[in-house]
Amino acid sequence: MPTPPVHDRLAAVRARVDAAATAAGRDPADVRLLLATKTQDAGTVLAAVEAAAALAAARDDDAPPLIGENRVQELVAKAPALADLVAAGRLEVHMIGNLQRNKINQMLPAVTGLETVDRASLADALSERAVRAGRTLDVMVQVNVSGEESKSGVAPSDAVALARHVAALDGLRLTGLMTIGARSDDDGVVRAGFARLRALRDEVLVSGAPGTDEARELSMGMSGDLELAVAEGATIVRVGTGVFGARPTPA
Numbered sequence: 001m002p003t004p005p006v007h008d009r010l011a012a013v014r015a016r017v018d019a020a021a022t023a024a025g026r027d028p029a030d031v032r033l034l035l036a037t038k039t040q041d042a043g044t045v046l047a048a049v050e051a052a053a054a055l056a057a058a059r060d061d062d063a064p065p066l067i068g069e070n071r072v073q074e075l076v077a078k079a080p081a082l083a084d085l086v087a088a089g090r091l092e093v094h095m096i097g098n099l100q101r102n103k104i105n106q107m108l109p110a111v112t113g114l115e116t117v118d119r120a121s122l123a124d125a126l127s128e129r130a131v132r133a134g135r136t137l138d139v140m141v142q143v144n145v146s147g148e149e150s151k152s153g154v155a156p157s158d159a160v161a162l163a164r165h166v167a168a169l170d171g172l173r174l175t176g177l178m179t180i181g182a183r184s185d186d187d188g189v190v191r192a193g194f195a196r197l198r199a200l201r202d203e204v205l206v207s208g209a210p211g212t213d214e215a216r217e218l219s220m221g222m223s224g225d226l227e228l229a230v231a232e233g234a235t236i237v238r239v240g241t242g243v244f245g246a247r248p249t250p251a
């Protein structure tokens with residue numbers, strides 16, 4: 001079966017998000033799509049960004065398209081093709097994968113935000129580099145709500161303390177929390193994890209600590225579990241295969 005054009009796939013995913021939001025009594029406009037572009041080449045990414053911009057325009061949605069990359073090497077390789085759009089405010093780029101401290105300088109010029117702060121030492125290093133670069137970087141704290149060992153993220157019990165730490169740092173703006181849902185066939189388990197992230201976000205918001213009052217975003221849900229995430233309050237849903245088709249399986 002031929003793969004439908006990216007615009008059609010994107011519209012189909014958007015329709016799923018809209019339906020889930022409406023079913024939850026939410027405004028669909030409060031949920032943003034992030035295109036997870038790992039393994040896609042720059043041309044494919046640009047075509048998807050163009051399709052996303054067209055879809056947004058048709059919906060009277062002012063927010064620029066948003067993409068996410070997992071690896072600094074891949075991010076940097078595609079950055080030149082995307083730089084003009086980013087500079088014009090017509091594209092936002094988030095790092096959504098694990099970040100090593102020694103890659104911060106390479107990453108910074110290529111992103112508008114980072115969703116995977118999972119430890120204070122990384123936040124401190126990011127703050128220092130952002131200040132030195134004269135930047136304010138949007139950041140989210142990644143929480144491991146499922147407790148699965150294969151997943152990154154701070155433990156839920158330490159998430160609020162880390163968020164408060166991050167929010168107080170110069171050069172960083174804490175915009176919310178991010179998680180990767182549990183790998184489970186039980187919708188109840190997956191959904192409980194998303195509910196946990198929302199409860200933690202609410203705790204951060206009312207903590208009264210400096211910089212925590214803008215931490216409204218909940219980046220959660222992917223192609224397979226976005227309905228559950230939207231039902232629990234996701235404001236950013238990260239979609240890869242739903243828009244680009246199956247990725248080549250790593251060798």
Ligand SMILES: *Cc1c(COP(=O)(O)O)cnc(C)c1O
Binds near residue numbers: 096097222223241242
């Ligand atoms: C790849 C990826 C996604 C998208 O996953 P799909 O199942 O392809 O939609 C979302 N978030 C992160 C962190 C990813 O690495």
